Amino acid sequence: DTGVSQNPRHKITKRGQNVTFRCDPISEHNRLYWYRQTLGQGPEFLTYFQNEAQLEKSRLLSDRFSAERPKGSFSTLEIQRTEQGDSAMYLCASSLQGVVYEQYFGPGTRLTVT
Amino acid sequence: SQQGEEDPQALSIQEGENATMNCSYKTSINNLQWYRQNSGRGLVHLILIRSNEREKHSGRLRVTLDTSKKSSSLLITASRAADTASYFCATVPMGDDKIIFGKGTRLHILP
Numbered sequence: 181d182t183g184v185s186q187n188p189r190h191k192i193t194k195r196g197q198n199v200t201f202r203c204d205p206i207s208e209h210n211r212l213y214w215y216r217q218t219l220g221q222g223p224e225f226l227t228y229f230q231n232e233a234q235l236e237k238s239r240l241l242s243d244r245f246s247a248e249r250p251k252g253s254f255s256t257l258e259i260q261r262t263e264q265g266d267s268a269m270y271l272c273a274s275s276l277q278g279v280v281y282e283q284y285f286g287p288g289t290r291l292t293v294t
Numbered sequence: 295s296q297q298g299e300e301d302p303q304a305l306s307i308q309e310g311e312n313a314t315m316n317c318s319y320k321t322s323i324n325n326l327q328w329y330r331q332n333s334g335r336g337l338v339h340l341i342l343i344r345s346n347e348r349e350k351h352s353g354r355l356r357v358t359l360d361t362s363k364k365s366s367s368l369l370i371t372a373s374r375a376a377d378t379a380s381y382f383c384a385t386v387p388m389g390d391d392k393i394i395f396g397k398g399t400r401l402h403i404l405p
Contacts, residue, residue, distance in 0.1 A: 222384075
């Protein structure tokens with residue numbers, strides 16, 4: 181399968197713990213996006229990378245959130261000192277640079293903070 | 295922030311009927327897209343309409359775009375049980391490099 185993959189699919193953690201999610205984009209895509217989706221809402225943009233460079237971060241991305249894409253391939257999203265309000269689906273998408281509207285989404289990682 | 299507002303928020307129809315969902319957005323756009331999301335899963339791209347297009351078809355889907363009213367509609371004809379999902383409109387604002395999603399319409403097809 182050459183689509184976007186995300187791991188883990190589900191994560192349950194206690195408040196205050198750190199969590200890290202991984203996204204593997206489609207191999208030839210140089211852009212990678214992270215979104216957060218809460219129940220009953222549409223996905224909200226968090227950040228995106230072009231190759232290894234993080235080009236934009238939403239104000240939703242507090243200091244507790246950090247994303248990396250060290251080699252321009254896979255990306256990680258870390259949340260430190262998780263709070264109950266962080267419970268959401270975290271979606272990753274990838275695209276080619278010139279075709280940003282054609283984003284291919286992964287299945288998401290559902291985070292539950294207890 | 296979210297750009298689009300879908301209407302209705304939820305829709306239940308009998309299998310075989312047509313389903314219409316509407317979307318309004320706020321800023322000038324390059325294009326507008328519709329996505330489907332099955333419960334708890336990732337998004338699937340359905341159709342894209344460019345700002346200079348007024349109508350587009352793909353299979354049982356028909357999308358219209360009225361840039362003067364900043365609105366779009368998605369029509370699904372001859373609905374099937376498998377069409378049960380949430381549908382989101384999404385826009386790429388002019389001069390921007392990211393997609394902005396609406397809140398979605400939850401469609402339920404009754405057998």
